Amino acid sequence: MTPQLSPKSRRLGIGIALLTAIVALALAGIARADTGNTTFDEANRLFSEGRYADAAVAYETLARKHGWSAPLLYDLGNAYAQEGNVGRSVLNYERAHVLAPRDPDIVANLAHVRATAGLPIPVRPWYQSLAQLFTPTTWTLFAVLTLWLAGAGLVATRRWRSRRLAYAMALAALVGVMSVAAMVVLDRDLNHAVVVESKSAPVRVSPFDTAASETTVSEGQDVSIIGHHGDFLRVRDGQGRTGWVQSTAVQPVVPRQS
Amino acid sequence: MRWNRQTRFSLAAIGLGMAMVFGQKAAAAGANPMADISPSEIALDQAAELRVDAAGGHAPALPAVDGLHFQRTGQSTEMTAINGVVSQHTWTVYQVEADRPGSYTIPIGGRTLQLKVRPAGARGASAASVPMAGFRAEPDESSHQGSLALLRVVLPSKKLFVGQAVPVTFKAYFRAGTQITLTGAPSLGISAFTINHLQDEPRQSVESIGGVPYRVVTWTAQASAAMPGHFATRATLPIVARYREASRRPAADPFAGMLDDDDMSSPSSLIRSFMKQSAFANLDDMFGQEHQREMTLHAPVQTVDVLSPPTTGQPADYNGAVGRFDVRATLTPTTGTTFAPMSLKIEVTGQGNLDRVSTTGLPSSANWKTYPPSAKVTDQGAKVFEQAVVPQSSGRLQVPAVSFSFFDPDRHQYLTRSTAPISVEIAATANGAATPSANLGKSIPKVTEEPATGLRPNHFDEGRFVATLLPPYRRPWFWPVVTVPWLALTILVARPRERVASARIRRRALRETVAQHRMAMKRAAVAGDSVRFYEAGAAALRERLSETWKIAPDEVTAAEAAARLGRDEPIVAILGTAERLRFAAAEPDASSLARLEEVIERSLDKEESRT
Numbered sequence: 001m002t003p004q005l006s007p008k009s010r011r012l013g014i015g016i017a018l019l020t021a022i023v024a025l026a027l028a029g030i031a032r033a034d035t036g037n038t039t040f041d042e043a044n045r046l047f048s049e050g051r052y053a054d055a056a057v058a059y060e061t062l063a064r065k066h067g068w069s070a071p072l073l074y075d076l077g078n079a080y081a082q083e084g085n086v087g088r089s090v091l092n093y094e095r096a097h098v099l100a101p102r103d104p105d106i107v108a109n110l111a112h113v114r115a116t117a118g119l120p121i122p123v124r125p126w127y128q129s130l131a132q133l134f135t136p137t138t139w140t141l142f143a144v145l146t147l148w149l150a151g152a153g154l155v156a157t158r159r160w161r162s163r164r165l166a167y168a169m170a171l172a173a174l175v176g177v178m179s180v181a182a183m184v185v186l187d188r189d190l191n192h193a194v195v196v197e198s199k200s201a202p203v204r205v206s207p208f209d210t211a212a213s214e215t216t217v218s219e220g221q222d223v224s225i226i227g228h229h230g231d232f233l234r235v236r237d238g239q240g241r242t243g244w245v246q247s248t249a250v251q252p253v254v255p256r257q258s
Numbered sequence: 259m260r261w262n263r264q265t266r267f268s269l270a271a272i273g274l275g276m277a278m279v280f281g282q283k284a285a286a287a288g289a290n291p292m293a294d295i296s297p298s299e300i301a302l303d304q305a306a307e308l309r310v311d312a313a314g315g316h317a318p319a320l321p322a323v324d325g326l327h328f329q330r331t332g333q334s335t336e337m338t339a340i341n342g343v344v345s346q347h348t349w350t351v352y353q354v355e356a357d358r359p360g361s362y363t364i365p366i367g368g369r370t371l372q373l374k375v376r377p378a379g380a381r382g383a384s385a386a387s388v389p390m391a392g393f394r395a396e397p398d399e400s401s402h403q404g405s406l407a408l409l410r411v412v413l414p415s416k417k418l419f420v421g422q423a424v425p426v427t428f429k430a431y432f433r434a435g436t437q438i439t440l441t442g443a444p445s446l447g448i449s450a451f452t453i454n455h456l457q458d459e460p461r462q463s464v465e466s467i468g469g470v471p472y473r474v475v476t477w478t479a480q481a482s483a484a485m486p487g488h489f490a491t492r493a494t495l496p497i498v499a500r501y502r503e504a505s506r507r508p509a510a511d512p513f514a515g516m517l518d519d520d521d522m523s524s525p526s527s528l529i530r531s532f533m534k535q536s537a538f539a540n541l542d543d544m545f546g547q548e549h550q551r552e553m554t555l556h557a558p559v560q561t562v563d564v565l566s567p568p569t570t571g572q573p574a575d576y577n578g579a580v581g582r583f584d585v586r587a588t589l590t591p592t593t594g595t596t597f598a599p600m601s602l603k604i605e606v607t608g609q610g611n612l613d614r615v616s617t618t619g620l621p622s623s624a625n626w627k628t629y630p631p632s633a634k635v636t637d638q639g640a641k642v643f644e645q646a647v648v649p650q651s652s653g654r655l656q657v658p659a660v661s662f663s664f665f666d667p668d669r670h671q672y673l674t675r676s677t678a679p680i681s682v683e684i685a686a687t688a689n690g691a692a693t694p695s696a697n698l699g700k701s702i703p704k705v706t707e708e709p710a711t712g713l714r715p716n717h718f719d720e721g722r723f724v725a726t727l728l729p730p731y732r733r734p735w736f737w738p739v740v741t742v743p744w745l746a747l748t749i750l751v752a753r754p755r756e757r758v759a760s761a762r763i764r765r766r767a768l769r770e771t772v773a774q775h776r777m778a779m780k781r782a783a784v785a786g787d788s789v790r791f792y793e794a795g796a797a798a799l800r801e802r803l804s805e806t807w808k809i810a811p812d813e814v815t816a817a818e819a820a821a822r823l824g825r826d827e828p829i830v831a832i833l834g835t836a837e838r839l840r841f842a843a844a845e846p847d848a849s850s851l852a853r854l855e856e857v858i859e860r861s862l863d864k865e866e867s868r869t
Binding site: 071078099105108137144148183187255 | 629630712713714715716717718719720721722723724725726727728729730731732736739740743744746747750751
């Protein structure tokens with residue numbers, strides 16, 4: 001049975017569609033329009049000529065001027081990798097991976113640099129791998145849209161009492177909840193992920209320069225922040241070891257301020 | 259004393275073995291050394307096989323013949339049983355190669371053998387000439403008749419160039435009835451050679467050799483030498499063989515005598531081989547046990563000379579390709595726009611080792627900005643290089659010819675092939691200079707070959723830029739953007755409901771008010787109080803009509819009613835009378851109250867049903 005829409009219901013539908021469009025546009029507006037790739041071409045040219053340090057500077061300049069993109073961060077990672085700067089190479093591959101989680105080139109080069117540098121490969125549980133199918137922005141868009149659809153469906157079912165409508169609303173709600181779960185998983189991972197940028201950073205037993213060093217973390221190693229005190233961050237490595245490192249020794253994968 | 263069958267069989271085998279051993283010694287005592295060469299005519303790049311009877315295990319010394327080289331390749335043994343007398347011939351096998359064409363005489367064992375060597379490439383009269391030194395494509399009937407498994411390798415030439423791809427054929431012969439399982443692929447046995455395109459599914463056929471049927475498994479592949487030098491092939495094929503062994507005899511390898519010539523001198527091997535080939539074979543199988551053994555077949559050794567392509571006359575752009583190739587180029591799309599990337603495809607076809615075919619593509623110039631090409635080998639056996647080229651100016655531009663050099667092993671010279679220049683019309687972009695990055699990303703072919711560092715290559719499409727990597731929900735604008743529309747939606751849904759609720763309440767209040775006025779009117783009519791009657795009736799009408807006309811009750815006057823309903827409407831007169839009573843103290847006629855009440859009631863019912 002196809003429910004007949006009254007003029008009021010039609011107005012309601014138009015209102016929902018308009019609001020959805022506004023939010024979609026707002027979310028899409030996160031991404032800026034591209035800016036002409038003169039500098040990007042120039043940086044690629046420097047890279048192809050083997051001037052990796054100059055290419056890295058050019059990519060960094062472009063990022064400061066126009067923001068970040070997955071190819072830019074990937075190429076920047078390549079430039080640092082060619083230069084032998086493992087820390088920055090891994091950091092930029094990780095950042096590129098945030099924007100393009102399914103790009104096989106990023107994954108391959110990240111694995112290659114880690115393997116070459118003898119760094120441990122982070123082992124992610126299945127739900128984290130699942131959450132990394134899409135970017136945080138995509139999951140957010142999924143969550144907002146599906147939960148809105150579920151809300152609209154809830155209103156509609158009170159008026160029309162259609163079983164099909166109820167199923168659609170339940171499905172939308174399920175996808176919405178799953179999207180929120182994926183957002184939470186990704187956020188827990190990204191919000192705490194940092195990459196060691198120093199050649200070697202001592203891991204101290206307490207947040208003081210004079211404290212004893214238990215071990216060190218290597219350049220390019222991924223660690224998670226689990227606390228902070230002054231200029232020190234309490235971190236945990238892939239093997240579950242914890243300790244304090246200087247905050248200047250690491251760089252967050254997702255910076256708070258860009 | 260009665261002997262059982264197994265005991266009788268064992269005694270018979272021992273007696274036969276003793277007869278063979280003594281027979282062998284007797285034959286050795288009176289043997290005349292024999293020798294033969296096959297074929298008697300070869301090309302200069304081929305070799306012949308010389309067999310010398312090594313009676314008693316001692317082969318006679320080979321003579322020194324000017325222009326000929328002898329290389330020992332192995333030993334073979336023949337057994338013959340005639341009227342119960344077993345004789346054995348052990349042959350030492352040599353590979354004979356010549357330095358120059360001509361006729362040679364080889365004096366050996368009291369005999370004189372003739373070998374004719376014709377120039378390389380010349381076709382001789384003998385149809386039995388072998389394709390490669392010392393090896394036949396088919397097993398030699400005389401030496402291998404009765405063998406259970408054999409391996410042969412066929413190469414088209416014994417002189418190759420580094421990088422030259424030549425077809426190679428492996429043929430394995432298994433005597434019919436033998437249970438063989440292949441456990442691996444055949445190998446040429448030279449680390450300097452690479453084998454490509456080896457068939458996963460070898461061809462199988464049946465051939466009869468000396469009346470004995472053989473199952474023949476044939477692989478074809480492409481061999482290519484990676485370095486210069488003088489090499490000897492040691493082709494192998496791993497197999498698992500299942501065979502029956504007599505229960506009273508040790509379970510030794512019955513293939514040893516067939517596959518390893520040196521073991522043939524062992525009497526036990528001879529007995530086992532003989533039993534396999536004799537009329538006792540079935541009897542032996544009847545009482546034997548089945549065994550399974552992994553082993554490796556070895557092909558006879560042959561030598562190959564690998565030469566480096568000459569340095570004289572080598573083109574500057576030569577990258578090691580050996581063969582015979584053609585090259586052509588296409589540009590897509592056929593028209594372009596300045597700074598919009600186009601795809602240049604350079605296709606190399608022909609015969610040779612495509613792995614060594616490479617090109618740097620079109621170099622950058624004032625008119626063309628180019629990127630390193632990617633390469634792939636198509637199913638049709640061509641190598642296609644795809645290169646992104648970006649026109650830097652407008653007008654009719656020409657993509658210059660791209661040249662490709664290779665060494666032709668047949669002509670022994672370097673050749674250079676070039677693509678035809680491509681003329682293309684390039685339109686200017688609207689602003690004349692800006693690079694349309696969106697097109698750039700879509701059109702540039704992705705470089706698929708990994709550079710030497712192991713890193714995958716750069717991306718050329720700059721992608722979509724974002725100001726921050728922070729997820730949307732961690733940015734300040736997100737929650738207002740999400741919550742405000744939710745609130746708006748809630749209001750949108752809630753407001754009409756509220757409006758409906760208030761209208762319902764108002765209607766109910768109106769009904770109650772009108773009902774009170776009607777009740778008062780009825781009571782006044784019963785009491786004959788005309789003043790109260792008109793007041794209550796007019797009040798009821800005003801309330802009801804104000805709802806219908808959407809005006810305030812005080813605005814419902816006789817004039818308004820006359821304007822809306824016409825002066826002849828009875829309620830106009832009623833309202834007029836009521837107004838006069840409000841402003842002038844008069845006593846209206848009470849005789850017609852019942853009729854007026856009916857008029858008012860009818861009017862009220864009519865209006866109420868309308869709303």
